[in-house]
Amino acid sequence: MPTTIQSALDRISVDRIRRRLDRLSEIGATADGGVSRPAYSDAETEAFAYIRDQLSEGYTVREDSVGNLIATRAPEADRSIHTGSHLDTVFNGGRLDGALGVVSSLEAVDAVYESDADPAYPPTLTVFRAEESARFGHHTVGSRAGLGLLDVDTFAAADQNGVPLWRAVQNAGFRPDNLSEPSIRLDRVAAFLEIHIEQGRTLEETDTDIGVVSSIRGPVRHRFTVTGNYDHSGATPMTMRRDALAAASEMIVAIEDVVGDAAADGDVVGTVGTIDPKDGAINTVCGEVVFPLDLRSADAEYRDTVESTVVDEIERIAADRDVEVASELIDRTAPVALDAEVVSTLESAAESVDTRYRRMPSGGGHDAMNFQRTGIPAGMLFVPSIDGVSHHPDEETTTRAIRDATRTLTRTLLQYERP
């Protein structure tokens, strides 16, 4: 191995990564051993201050008008690879979601600059605000703002105390007056790379240390309203009922069957997640039930085929049971295929650091997907979620995965080049 690459890899300290994660986990710590750092809270701001404090003197650091942090030791470079993640969390969440990506990116970026390497694209650490949708109902706010993608609906969205996002940004000390343009010079971004926990079970159950993300699944979401008849539970014979709750239950099980079958032949997952019987009670046959559907795939065409089959099944059940069903489309988002060249470089790097890796889709959205959508090549590395746990105080990964992911990222920062 060339000495330059080795000199960079030798500088990676998993102990330091762990220590920084420990320190971050104290910011917004909850009584359950979790972390609460909601978007634009004091805790999120404190976490940003901590990371800023960890940057050595050689960095040129700036904050944009929504509080994203951008730091590089080569501010004059023509092009740079940006790498990082977010520091906000869900309420009583885990210590790795976002934080691991930031701390491991910092480790990799430091390793590159402190070695004798001369990479084609000197790296930039980028830390985004407000990635989680928990507080305002909108995700990846910081990266969207950084890329000039933030829209009016998102910026006006209020949290459960009625505080709009724009006011929260102002309260955190920023002046986000003009967000119509990117705050990052997009023509100077060669790629964006992010390390994140998988938030699923695939890596752990396949004894794999690193996932090289090939695509980000796009969801289509519906809201179904099933309408039957409200009737007295004691007085109404079984044959005379139009029970919306029983109908909805049959539909939900059918969804699981249809999507389960389809998942054997292609990439798709489907979830209902909640059910809302209107004015439900033990002494009443329920006349109205609402439930959502979240269907996701890395392949839009396949997903839409499965969606059709699901809707047909639901309508068939409604007809059989003599109830009505109405469907409202909430959201349709295209899947994002991550850049093939970036994916391939990440795989080569993983191969070189001798880790167990596999290619896989991401089930959830991340800051990286916004870069890819804008046309900037993006890549992600997943590390295993132990027991598949995420958004919970027990969120954890393996030391080996942290080491291997950071080494893979470092190699990629050194070796990625586009003609």
Place this chain on the structure above:
Amino acid sequence: MSDIERLIRESGAIKRGRFTLSNAELTDYYVDKYAFETDPELLGQIADQISQLLSPETIDVLAGPTLGAVPLVTAVSLETGIDAAYVRNGETHRGTQARIEGTIGKGNRVAIVEDVSATGQTIVETARLIEETGGVTERVIAVVDRNEGAASLVSDAGYELEPLVQLPDGFDA
């Protein structure tokens, strides 16, 4: 402009913003209820004004939605001697009694006191709960109405919204 409106504006409770986003301009404002509710002098003046509209002879209970209206209801209750009740909205409780702290008895005449009204949904939900316990909503008072439909939603429900301060159409402070 009324004295109360002037005082509320001077307290800095009304924050405005004008922003250029990727798809359009956003002009918005936010009324920070705690800015006027945590200032004892201003809270006292607001409570005074509301108290002048109510009397223990015509109102049995003051009811306010948690959390924002709690200081207001408390202040007005202290001033008028009318009993207070606090109504929890937006939670999935079964049965109405778990959602109301304080007592609203059958036939009690109730004045709903709200801090900031926007669409009016909170007020209408509060009135519905009061009705379910057997109370009768006689008055609906808000300190600030954002003119976002509360007046007509409340009127459709059979009540009349009485705001101390009404922010005008196309509000631009």
